[in-house]
Amino acid sequence: MFINFRRIRKCQCVQLLTTGLLLCMVMVCWEQLDHHVVSHVRSYTYRYLINSYDFINTSLAINPDPHHGPVVEGDGATVSHPYLINHKDKCGTSGSGRPWDDVLLVLFVKSSPESFERRQAVRDTWGNETYVWREARESVRVVYALGVHPDTERRAATQRALVQEDWTYGDLIQQDFADTFHNLTAKLILQFHWTHKHCRHARFFMTADDDIFVHMPNLVRYLRGLLNSEAGARNLWVGHVHRGAPPNRRKDSKYHVPYELYPWPSYPDYTAGAGYVVSGDVAAKIYQATLRLNSSMYIDDVFMGICANAMGVYPEEHAYISGEGKAPYHQCIYNRMITSHGHAKDIRTLWRAATAPAVRGLSSGFINGAYCTAVRVMLLCRPYYQNTYSCLAAFR
Incomplete structure (x- = not known):
């Protein structure tokens, strides 16, 4: 059949060309469209209509090793990694001749072997244990979790530097994995x-990235409040919660998860790995889950969600614990802030500003409180603005 273009009106030609162009664009962008729309719709449907994660205890169970917990190599093999640097007495041990220290919080900073400057910035600011004890009279232990340098040619020199660093500060915990x-x-x-x-x-227990900022005075006050509450500090897991998140199926993505590794359309709820807090009883439950579940899921915050779900623990949203974003710079944010992410170079500057004496009394009184609420609304409730905290945080 031949088309007589003489009989086709000009507007029809435009419509035909436009339709063809749109079809071409849809074909080219379908994978991205599927990832951002279809996958999320499917995931939310699974999460909120079906809401069944029984497969976690059945499909992901392993035979536990009675001597060592499972850890994962790059190829997904479950093996045990020996400690290269360790500090068994960091929290006080009964075998050391000293009584158990009354530790409010053990805080692990996830760091890379060559990230000395970031670790030093944390030690000089919010991770300073002496500062916390002097200001709040609470015992906090800050340690850094490390593997070995992935480049075998640079590994020996980097390891010597780490040993020297640990000799000076005594706060590195390192195992022998890349x-x-x-x-x-x-x-x-x-x-x-x-x-x-x-x-x-x-x-x-808390885990945090080495480019995160933790407002330690606010965190200590928050934890004290939990201990003094009627419910107490049990079954607690707080952070920036991802609900009904789908696995990333795009092969060009850093976070790509193949169907062979995780065939289901939705992850259990989990908190962003940038920083979250659990109570001591939950930390013990997660430990038990790591002995029972396959650890081949290499996205650590998702694996945390899998372990927690298997143990009947579910995350709670905290308005001022960040996810992947950076909090706005303002005193009215600082007086509520717990964490903010993405501070690889400005931790010292932010620490001085956020812990200044003027910040502490900023929310006292009706006028100051109303002023800060208005400021937070302007900073956190702007449309189409990607921020660390939700708009609801402005009113808390």
Whole structure:
């Protein structure tokens, strides 16, 4: 059949060309469209209509090793990694001749072997244990979780530098696995296993990236409030919650998860790995889950969600614990802030501003409170603005 273009009106030609162009664009962009729309619709449907994760205890169960917890290599093999640097007495041990220290919080900072400057910035600011004790009279233990340098040619020199650094500060916890993205779950397991063995008496456990800012005075006040509440600090897991998130199926993505690894359309709810807090009893439950579940899921915060779901623990949203974003710079944010992410270079500057004496009394009184609420609304409730905290945080 031939088309007589003489009989086709000009507007019909335009419509025909436009339709063809749109079809071409849809074909080219279908994979991205499917990832951002179809996958999320399917995931939310699974999460909120079906809401069944029984497969976690059945499909992901393993035979536990009675001597060592499982950790994951880059190829997904479950093995055990020996400690290269360890501090068994960091929290006080009964075998050391000293009584158990009353530790409010053990805080693991996830760091890479060559990230000395970031670790030093944390030590000089919010991760300073002496500062917390002097200002709040609370015992906090800050340690750094590490693997070995992934480049074998640079590994020996980097390891010598780490040994020297640890000799000076005594706060590195390192196991013998390559420190890579695909071994983040190994680093997560390191933290919970070390805590269970050497600091299980701590009231709370926290994990954080080395480019995160933690407002330690606000965090300590928050944890104290939990301990003094009627419910107490049990069954607690707080952070920036991802609900009904779908696996990323795009092969060009860093976070690509193949169907062979995780065939289901939705992850269990989990908190962003940038920083979250659990109570001591939950830390013990996660430790037990790591002994029972396959740790081949290399996205560590998702694996945390899988472990927690298997143990009947579910995350709670905290308005001022960040996800992947950076909080606005303002005193009215600082007086509520718990964490903010993405501070690789400005931790010292932010620490001085956020802990200044003027910030502490900023929310006292009706006028100051109303002023800060208005400021937070302007900073956090702007349309189409990607921020760390939700608009609801402005009113809390």
